[in-house]
Amino acid sequence: MVKHGLQRKIQYGILVFLGLCFLLPLLWIILASFDPNAQQGIKMPSTWTIQNFKDVLGDSSNLRSFGVGLILSGGQAILVVVVSVLAAYPLSRYEMRFKKSFLLSILFMTALPITAVMVPVFQMFLFFKMQNSIIATMLFLTASSLPYGIWMMKNFMDSVPIDLEESAWIDGASVWNGLRRIVAPLMLPGIATIAIFTFSGSWGNFFVPYILLQTPEKLPASVTIYQFFGSHGMVEYGRLAAFSLLYTMPSVVLYIFSQRYMSKGFSMGGATKG
Amino acid sequence: MKRKAPGSFLFLMPSVLLLLVFFIVPIILTICFAFTNMALTGAAAKSLEFVGFQNFINMFHDPDFRISVWRTLVFLIFSAVIGQVLLGFILALLMKEKNVTFRRVIGIIVIAGWVTPEIVVAFCMVAFFSDNGSLNQILGWFGANPISWLFSFPMVSVIIANIWHGTAFSMMVYQSALDDIPKEVEEAAIIDSATGFQIVRHITIPMVKGSIVTNMMLVTLQTLGVFTLIYTMTGGGPGTSTQTLPIFMYNQAFVNYQFGYGTAISLVLLFIGIIASLFYMRSMKVKV
Numbered sequence: 001m002v003k004h005g006l007q008r009k010i011q012y013g014i015l016v017f018l019g020l021c022f023l024l025p026l027l028w029i030i031l032a033s034f035d036p037n038a039q040q041g042i043k044m045p046s047t048w049t050i051q052n053f054k055d056v057l058g059d060s061s062n063l064r065s066f067g068v069g070l071i072l073s074g075g076q077a078i079l080v081v082v083v084s085v086l087a088a089y090p091l092s093r094y095e096m097r098f099k100k101s102f103l104l105s106i107l108f109m110t111a112l113p114i115t116a117v118m119v120p121v122f123q124m125f126l127f128f129k130m131q132n133s134i135i136a137t138m139l140f141l142t143a144s145s146l147p148y149g150i151w152m153m154k155n156f157m158d159s160v161p162i163d164l165e166e167s168a169w170i171d172g173a174s175v176w177n178g179l180r181r182i183v184a185p186l187m188l189p190g191i192a193t194i195a196i197f198t199f200s201g202s203w204g205n206f207f208v209p210y211i212l213l214q215t216p217e218k219l220p221a222s223v224t225i226y227q228f229f230g231s232h233g234m235v236e237y238g239r240l241a242a243f244s245l246l247y248t249m250p251s252v253v254l255y256i257f258s259q260r261y262m263s264k265g266f267s268m269g270g271a272t273k274g
Numbered sequence: 275m276k277r278k279a280p281g282s283f284l285f286l287m288p289s290v291l292l293l294l295v296f297f298i299v300p301i302i303l304t305i306c307f308a309f310t311n312m313a314l315t316g317a318a319a320k321s322l323e324f325v326g327f328q329n330f331i332n333m334f335h336d337p338d339f340r341i342s343v344w345r346t347l348v349f350l351i352f353s354a355v356i357g358q359v360l361l362g363f364i365l366a367l368l369m370k371e372k373n374v375t376f377r378r379v380i381g382i383i384v385i386a387g388w389v390t391p392e393i394v395v396a397f398c399m400v401a402f403f404s405d406n407g408s409l410n411q412i413l414g415w416f417g418a419n420p421i422s423w424l425f426s427f428p429m430v431s432v433i434i435a436n437i438w439h440g441t442a443f444s445m446m447v448y449q450s451a452l453d454d455i456p457k458e459v460e461e462a463a464i465i466d467s468a469t470g471f472q473i474v475r476h477i478t479i480p481m482v483k484g485s486i487v488t489n490m491m492l493v494t495l496q497t498l499g500v501f502t503l504i505y506t507m508t509g510g511g512p513g514t515s516t517q518t519l520p521i522f523m524y525n526q527a528f529v530n531y532q533f534g535y536g537t538a539i540s541l542v543l544l545f546i547g548i549i550a551s552l553f554y555m556r557s558m559k560v561k562v
Contacts, residue, residue, distance in 0.1 A: 007470065011368050011372070012372070012376070014368060015365075015368050015369065015372070015376075015380055018361075018365065018380070018384075019379070019380045019383050019384070022383045022384050022386075022387055022438065023383050024402065024408055024412075025387075025395075025398040025399060025401075025402045025408070025438065026383070026386055026387065026390070026398065028398065028401060028402065028408055029394070029397075029398050029401075032401075039406060040401045040404040040405075040406045040407045040408075041406050041407055041408050041410070041411040042408040042411065082288075083288045083289050083292065084289065086285045086286070086288055086289070087285060087286050087288070087289040087290075089282075089285050090282030090283075090285045090286060091286075094282050096282060102286075104555070107555060108551050108552075108555060109293070109297060111491075111492070111495050111547070111550070111551035111554050111555070112495075112544070112547050112548070112551060113495060113496075113498050113499030113520075113543065113544075113547045114499060115498075115499035115500075115501050115520045115523075115543065116304075116499065116520075116523075116540050116543040116544040116547055117297070117300040117301060117304065117540065117544070118524075118540070119304070119307075119523060119527045119528075119533065119536045119537050119539075119540045120300040120301075120303040120304045120307060120537060120540065121296070121300045122527070122528075123303065123307065123312075123533060123537075124299065124300060124303060139292065139295075139296065140296045142292060142296075143292040143293055143295070143296030143297055144296065144297070146289055146292055146293060147293070147297075150289060175281075200389075203391065204391030204392055204393070206391075206392060206393045206502040206506070207501050207502050207505075211528070222391065222393050225393050225394070225397065226393055226506050229397050229400065229506075237401070240397065241397075244394040244397055244398075247391065247394065248389070248390050248391060248394050251389050251390070251391060252386075252389050255385075255389045
């Protein structure tokens with residue numbers, strides 16, 4: 001089948017071309033980060049150096065911005081997991097009068113663009129004097145990823161058989177203990193997935209901290225990077241590239257981690273089974 | 275066996291409280307503030323007044339608003355519908371039944387763009403499109419003169435950036451949808467000597483139609499809210515040439531301090547989002 005073979009070759013050719021298009025901007029940032037004289041165009045460094053990384057990590061204000069990001073996103077991920085496990089429990093286990101409408105509103109909220117509520121949220125923060133508060137920002141971020149967290153958590157919890165809890169109840173365990181000792185451990189993959197999703201989503205979030213936080217000491221890495229290349233002009237490409245790569249690392253590492261659990265998540269089957 | 279639980283509202287309390295304070299209240303505030311002259315500067319800053327539909331009347335007479343709606347549409351159609359949804363589908367389709375290692379390498383490259391945070395994508399893309407950037411460098415090899423992409427074709431630049439960042443999601447959705455198609459169906463078509471294009475058109479696409487619709491709604495909703503990428507790449511400029519609705523809203527509220535007007539624009543954005551969400555929920559055929 002000559003025609004078939006040719007067709008395959010063309011398909012491989014298109015894929016290689018598309019792959020190169022996707023690779024180019026990434027390759028630039030990697031090469032630039034190891035180049036002492038990095039430019040905007042892509043080029044092989046004449047000498048390789050890790051000085052850029054040393055400079056970024058040697059600067060205490062950079063480290064602090066990573067720390068703030070870690071507190072914001074980490075705190076948010078923990079809160080989302082705890083709050084959504086609690087909410088998912090009755091939604092998964094009990095009959096409730098408003099369950100259906102509650103779940104539908106949750107699903108509805110998962111799809112709303114958060115950008116649209118930023119102006120009133122800012123006004124609210126101003127009114128309650130919460131602007132520039134890391135805790136309040138974390139709580140807002142928590143709320144913004146809760147709908148998705150609850151929806152996913154309920155689906156994960158539905159797949160844990162209720163028989164195990166019932167036998168624990170017969171042995172005298174309370175509902176709370178049943179949730180803590182039996183359901184939660186069985187759901188660890190689901191919990192990990194939600195925590196990772198929440199963390200990565202907020203680690204990369206620029207808009208929310210940019211609006212709600214003001215003083216330089218409280219800004220997470222996402223905003224600091226912008227201040228580097230936005231207002232000061234792009235001078236130190238190498239260092240900025242190194243900063244960006246370091247900042248991207250947690251997302252990449254967590255993505256690789258979550259692969260184990262996520263393989264089925266993309267069929268969207270989980271979401272439709274309600 | 276499901277039972278009624280008297281204490282279950284205690285479990286729901288924390289989430290209801292958080293959603294109420296940070297989700298429901300802001301949405302209600304949006305609706306209220308959109309009808310006021312709220313501002314941080316000028317005469318309106320001193321006296322907050324109910325102005326009825328004035329903000330909306332101003333909005334629809336504001337050429338900047340109308341052109342922002344138009345730009346949002348262009349951005350949605352080219353970067354979401356044509357870009358991510360179509361390119362994602364083509365990638366998934368082409369990668370089907372290819373060498374496993376090859377597939378994996380291409381997959382990792384595309385997904386890397388998706389895993390990269392928006393702000394880093396913006397930085398990479400600003401460098402890529404800059405006067406001395408990689409794109410002009412490569413075009414130079416073919417003898418083309420350098421072009422100031424971000425200045426002359428800012429919309430094209432942000433659209434390409436969003437495609438680069440978002441396509442992996444669609445690709446992954448379609449890959450798992452395509453994997454679910456039973457092999458026999460396509461094999462039977464090949465025996466009936468159907469061409470590749472016919473198979474895709476009459477068998478593959480109808481079988482993954484559900485995924486296509488759901489994914490298209492999700493990508494559209496996501497793209498509707500895109501702020502970071504455009505704001506950090508072009509700041510909405512040059513001039514107002516990349517000012518989509520979220521950027522317009524930001525400029526009115528946080529640059530001009532016209533909060534009432536800014537909120538009215540949020541409400542429009544929210545309204546579009548609500549319509550799209552409802553379509554999205556319908557397309558998923560949810561059973562609760």
